[in-house]
Amino acid sequence: MKKSSEEILKSSALSLTAGRKTILDIFLSSPNALAHQDIETICKEKYDRVTIYRTLQTFLEKGIIHTIPSSDNITRYALCNDDCIVTGHHHDNHVHFTCDTCGKTICLDETEVPSVHLPKGFRAHQINMIVSGVCKSCA
Amino acid sequence: MKKSSEEILKSSALSLTAGRKTILDIFLSSPNALAHQDIETICKEKYDRVTIYRTLQTFLEKGIIHTIPSSDNITRYALCNDDCIVTGHHHDNHVHFTCDTCGKTICLDETEVPSVHLPKGFRAHQINMIVSGVCKSCA
DNA sequence: AACATTTTGCAACAAAGTTGCATTCTTTCT
DNA sequence: AGAAAGAATGCAACTTTGTTGCAAAATGTT
Numbered sequence A, B: 001m002k003k004s005s006e007e008i009l010k011s012s013a014l015s016l017t018a019g020r021k022t023i024l025d026i027f028l029s030s031p032n033a034l035a036h037q038d039i040e041t042i043c044k045e046k047y048d049r050v051t052i053y054r055t056l057q058t059f060l061e062k063g064i065i066h067t068i069p070s071s072d073n074i075t076r077y078a079l080c081n082d083d084c085i086v087t088g089h090h091h092d093n094h095v096h097f098t099c100d101t102c103g104k105t106i107c108l109d110e111t112e113v114p115s116v117h118l119p120k121g122f123r124a125h126q127i128n129m130i131v132s133g134v135c136k137s138c139a
Numbered sequence C: 001a002a003c004a005t006t007t008t009g010c011a012a013c014a015a016a017g018t019t020g021c022a023t024t025c026t027t028t029c030t
Numbered sequence D: 001a002g003a004a005a006g007a008a009t010g011c012a013a014c015t016t017t018g019t020t021g022c023a024a025a026a027t028g029t030t
Helices: A005-011 A018-029 A036-043 A049-062 A082-086 B005-011 B018-028 B036-043 B049-061 B082-086
Strands: A065-068 A076-079 A095-099 A105-108 A123-134 B065-068 B076-079 B095-099 B105-108 B123-134
Touching: A005 A018, A018 A036, A018 A049, A018 A076, A036 A049, A049 A065, A049 A076, A076 A105, B005 B018, B018 B036, B018 B049, B018 B076, B036 B049, B049 B065, B049 B076, B076 B105
Parallel strands: A095 A123, B095 B123
Antiparallel strands: A065 A076, A095 A105, A123 B123, B065 B076, B095 B105
8 A cells, every 4th residue: 555645754754845745746656767857857847956856865865765776877766665664774675677678767676686695704785686678568 | 817908908909098008907906896086086197087988988888897887876887807708799797796884896706696586578688786785805 | 101090188068966045935832 | 823943945156977079199000
């Protein structure tokens, strides 16, 4: 059961402003990860660039969204699932999939991150997996 | 047995210029991945920013270096091992490790990338794994 | 050594992200 | 409900990062 944007903001102790609600709703209704640019395109008429930057920053700090590692130098954000938010320290052991055809990036929440055997002396804290290829819709 | 910068440039059919050699030597002597900024800091007195950008771009195209996905929006580059270069199409199924303490990123060439079970309809082409935690030196 | 071809540096530009400050909006308290 | 305190927003200016065109310099080829 998905929380509403109001509920999420309230439970993160954030004041409920029109901008935050709008941006959060965009995430809630988007199946794929979003870059700053995507959000700016959607609501640049209504909100300032700087506001979007600051809102994303705030959401990150509160663990509402997380960043997805990528090689193309574009920071993409996606909603965290409840597990991330509830637990005290935040870990996003997600598998992310980037489609080479449509360019979209999605979180494969259901897919379990396999464990890696690291060399001696290394301790893993967070594991990120980015798989690229052809997605379901583009197959 | 490590190739010299001259050998690498020659086998990639690149003309041997002082700039390329310098930058390649920086990679050869660095145990960790480097961002454009790192290289600029080392040799900004000698080479122009633009030259560094173009050199990195050239190395990428020739498969001499590869980019490492990251969440922090900084493109980092590392040398490819010979396997990457030899095979026709280049795939960097590496495990990369970023240390939360010293901030350095290294390629774990020895570590095998585990296979993932993707949802139905998804086809994987390249798999990247980024592990963060505490590295050997900082343990 | 002289030619054709690449590479480099410079300047100018474009895009991405940050900071300070005054104004406006939320929330809280009575 | 209204006022005060605190937080968020918009604007302007700025920094950083990356790109492009072009003339000058360096490379390698004969």
